[in-house]
Amino acid sequence: MSRQLYEEKILEHYQEPHNEGTIDDADMDAHVENPHCGDAFTFTAALDDGIISDIRFEGEGCALSIASASMLTERVEERPVEDAIDVGQEDILDMMGIQKDAVAPVRMKCILLARDGIEAMVNKDA
């Protein structure tokens, strides 16, 4: 893992995010914001027999928050809803290829916003 934040993977997910959009008649939804960066996302998901059959995010954000949302929604898609919660900080950093000491503490909120949004969405429904 490199010490630089803006590696190809993050840039790709920032410039062409996966799972952008909104699901009509979603089974679950949640809105999260990070006032420091002005990141704001709404997550929607469809549930099929305890599996997240579809998940989208819509909103504005910095590169880290968008990349995180793109990667995380991709990861939890087609998986049991229980897998979408209790995702740790280490898991997210790992997923994004970021070394912990490469991140200023203030950017952690950006990196974890998607995790918080998806967790909020699932917990709301529970």
Added chain:
Amino acid sequence: LYDDAHARVGDFIGADWDEVVFTKNATEALNLAAFSYALDTLSADDEILLTGMEHHSMIVPMQYAAEKTGSTLRYADINDDGTLDMDDVHAKLSDRTGLVGCTHVSNVLGTVNPVRDLADAAHEHGAKIVVDGAQSVPHLPVDVNELDADFLAFSGHKMLGPTGTGVLYGKKQLLANMEPFLRGGDMITRVTEHDAEWNDLPWKFEAGTPNVAGAVGLAAAVDYLEEVGMGAVNRHTRTLGTEAYRRLRGIDGVTVYGPEERSGLVSFTVDGAHPHDVSSFLNERGIAVRGGHHCAQPLADTLGVPATARASFYLYNTMDEVDRLEGAVKEAVEVFS
């Protein structure tokens, strides 16, 4: 030592030692002016005139003063180039204006405002002027008599001093007639159960145990700057700021904000990149900038840009660093495009 610090800071800005009130920062200084002057003198028929490029620390205390006194808060417009629209200032100034608040140098745009002209205009209408000198006092020679400022606020940490230090200068006659802001020990001469007599200036406005260590540090910073000479600091930082402005303006995909004629800072955005990402990117390349609204959200709203990245230069920066900034921003444009 503590008393002496007042004198040295006073000399630095052309004020008497007892016209210098030590606070913990410029924000507290501006609050002092709002609470002790504005709250007591303004009424529902009055107006407070600020500018569209003020810092939250000027705006929020004045909002409170307006709310509590029933006076009306108004804002003078900025021109497209980031300078203050003086026609609008004159249009909005009237005999109803009780107080004008303005920043000497904008911490976002780099604009240097014509404070003396604003002071004269304010005084003509019987209004006082409170000047936010947080960005100016550290960067250029400031003399409160030349500015004819009624109040001037600034912070120590922007001028090589310690954090936790700030100053409110006020004209002696004004300070003498003002009620205190914070109350308690040291700002009194005699206290009975139901009464208290205020101490002399500046102690009347310095309640409780002071930040002595901070004051000593601030005085040391002032001595150092006097030695270097504020004229030299000004020339140096303006040169860097202006050059950085020109270089960044010349990069495709970069937008710069504020006038070419400026103090030593430049705010900019990179197309397709959030200012916080630009900051992190530059940080990785050993360049420290700040990203965000810079405590001036109304200005950000006016510019139509929620956040910008800002490079601010001081006496220890070099032209070499301007080169590096240009190079790194060019890189950022490519990476984020």
